[in-house]
Amino acid sequence: MLPANLLAHLHAAFPPDRFYTDPVDCYAYAYDNSRKIFPPDAVLFPLTAKEVQHIVSLCNQYQVPLIPRGRGTGTAGGSLPEVGGIVLSLERMLSIISVDPANRVIVAEPGVLNQSIQDAAKPHGFFWPPDPSSATFSSVGGNIATSAGGPHAVKYGTTREHVLGLKAVTGAGNFITTGCYTTKGVVGYDLTRLLIGSEGTLAIITEATLKLTALPGAVAGITAHFHDLSSCTAAIVRIMALPQLPSALEFLDSGSLNLIRGRYPDMLPAETNAMLMIEVDGSSTDISAALAAILEACQTDGLIHANQVDNAEALWKARKALSPLLREIAPKKINEDVVVPVNTLPQFLHELAQLSANHQLHNVNFGHAGNGNIHVNLLIDPNDASEVARAERCLDEIFDLVIKLRGTLSGEHGIGSEKRAFITKEIDHATLQLMKNIKQLFDPNNILNPGKLFPAAE
Numbered sequence: 001m002l003p004a005n006l007l008a009h010l011h012a013a014f015p016p017d018r019f020y021t022d023p024v025d026c027y028a029y030a031y032d033n034s035r036k037i038f039p040p041d042a043v044l045f046p047l048t049a050k051e052v053q054h055i056v057s058l059c060n061q062y063q064v065p066l067i068p069r070g071r072g073t074g075t076a077g078g079s080l081p082e083v084g085g086i087v088l089s090l091e092r093m094l095s096i097i098s099v100d101p102a103n104r105v106i107v108a109e110p111g112v113l114n115q116s117i118q119d120a121a122k123p124h125g126f127f128w129p130p131d132p133s134s135a136t137f138s139s140v141g142g143n144i145a146t147s148a149g150g151p152h153a154v155k156y157g158t159t160r161e162h163v164l165g166l167k168a169v170t171g172a173g174n175f176i177t178t179g180c181y182t183t184k185g186v187v188g189y190d191l192t193r194l195l196i197g198s199e200g201t202l203a204i205i206t207e208a209t210l211k212l213t214a215l216p217g218a219v220a221g222i223t224a225h226f227h228d229l230s231s232c233t234a235a236i237v238r239i240m241a242l243p244q245l246p247s248a249l250e251f252l253d254s255g256s257l258n259l260i261r262g263r264y265p266d267m268l269p270a271e272t273n274a275m276l277m278i279e280v281d282g283s284s285t286d287i288s289a290a291l292a293a294i295l296e297a298c299q300t301d302g303l304i305h306a307n308q309v310d311n312a313e314a315l316w317k318a319r320k321a322l323s324p325l326l327r328e329i330a331p332k333k334i335n336e337d338v339v340v341p342v343n344t345l346p347q348f349l350h351e352l353a354q355l356s357a358n359h360q361l362h363n364v365n366f367g368h369a370g371n372g373n374i375h376v377n378l379l380i381d382p383n384d385a386s387e388v389a390r391a392e393r394c395l396d397e398i399f400d401l402v403i404k405l406r407g408t409l410s411g412e413h414g415i416g417s418e419k420r421a422f423i424t425k426e427i428d429h430a431t432l433q434l435m436k437n438i439k440q441l442f443d444p445n446n447i448l449n450p451g452k453l454f455p456a457a458e
């Protein structure tokens with residue numbers, strides 16, 4: 001329940017179509033892709049940074065939680081109002097403020113969809129490299145707050161590498177401007193990078209200066225089919241040691257391939273047990289050299305065949321369909337997005353198979369192998385208490401394995417509420433304490449996304 005005085009202030013400042021309090025209207029803002037449900041007490045739709053600041057000031061005054069939200073596609077529970085309060089939906093801050101080809105920059109408001117940025121950049125021969133599979137329906141603000149990335153991160157990096165500056169309102173209600181408009185700049189601390197990936201816990205992003213990249217001259221694809229996992233992972237390590245960097249290097253294990261076979265029966269040979277989908281881009285000379293080197297690197301003992309593909313579109317479609325397919329067969333799958341150094345992928349996937357077998361669990365693994373970023377999916381029946389308990393133990397051991405290999409718990413989804421219990425596996429006490437102190441500086445009353453990121457007991 002929100003304080004009556006706060007409600008009165010908000011009713012005075014916002015029309016009913018930008019201030020929801022009816023539980024039925026609010027329900028649409030109660031969940032994200034973590035599939036957990038926490039209904040908010042209200043939802044606000046600001047149109048300007050000034051309105052955002054006004055809301056933050058009121059929430060400070062009345063000590064009410066404020067949960068920033070883009071399009072609610074996050075997977076880690078980051079936009080869920082776990083303790084009630086107000087969801088601040090940035091989805092109506094939709095302006096592309098400027099497109100500036102000479103400086104290779106687009107300035108945009110946080111609600112703009114990733115795809116709209118691509119559409120605005122393309123006519124000028126540019127693109128914005130962050131490419132989550134959710135690009136057509138996730139927002140720039142959400143992408144920045146989670147440092148989103150996709151298949152092309154192996155060559156182009158994640159959102160962190162493609163933002164020059166931000167405007168934001170801190171949890172204390174201050175307007176701040178971080179970074180600069182130019183591609184070089186060393187003035188002060190790098191607060192842009194601090195805000196990127198901060199999952200709405202420090203400040204609300206109200207404007208972003210995005211760094212564009214030239215579209216590649218040409219693109220080509222290879223698919224490589226393997227009899228077994230170990231020859232496939234050996235090929236990944238060989239490819240990544242080449243000077244020619246693929247623009248995408250996606251891995252699918254036998255579980256993933258079987259899912260695709262279920263949906264697209266004639267697409268894959270029966271004997272393929274592991275597969276790579278590889279993309280290269282650049283000039284046609286660069287591409288010829290890269291294709292030859294990568295095809296050579298695929299020549300491991302278990303290779304069935306590796307070929308250049310003329311039209312990889314159908315395959316990419318199948319790859320994109322994997323997450324929804326997994327949802328269909330296991331609505332309560334546990335989906336992690338761990339990362340390990342590429343040269344440890346063979347050991348990681350081998351030990352992962354052992355862990356799943358030890359805990360009698362089915363798992364399906366696929367992902368951005370070029371970054372060592374594997375989507376580990378434990379398929380569970382939520383009504384089977386023993387299976388759920390085994391999955392929890394297995395997950396704990398998977399995270400231990402990731403840390404042992406010098407990996408990281410999340411490559412793209414973030415910590416949110418889903419993984420906060422595990423953050424101390426990766427971040428030591430002193431470092432975590434410093435992060436908490438930073439949170440305190442930005443958000444002294446802990447109104448912004450309270451409870452996210454940090455372990456509950458901390």
Ligand SMILES: Cc1cc2nc3c(=O)[nH]c(=O)nc-3n(C[C@H](O)[C@H](O)[C@H](O)COP(=O)(O)OP(=O)(O)OC[C@H]3O[C@@H](n4cnc5c(N)ncnc54)[C@H](O)[C@@H]3O)c2cc1C
Pocket residue numbers: 032033067068069070071072073074075077078079090110131132133134137138139140141142143144145146147148149150151199200201203204205206323412413416449
């Ligand atoms: C089918 C599907 C495929 C996906 N594929 C990928 C993928 O390939 N790669 C990937 O990285 N992710 C992927 N995701 C996850 C998700 O799309 C990304 O995390 C995305 O960046 C979230 O954007 P959003 O606008 O939906 O943000 P939300 O889910 O609304 O919010 C995410 C986090 O950002 C914060 N936030 C949102 N806007 C702001 C703002 N303006 N200021 C401050 N904080 C803010 C929220 O508080 C929350 O913590 C996928 C999700 C789905 C459903």
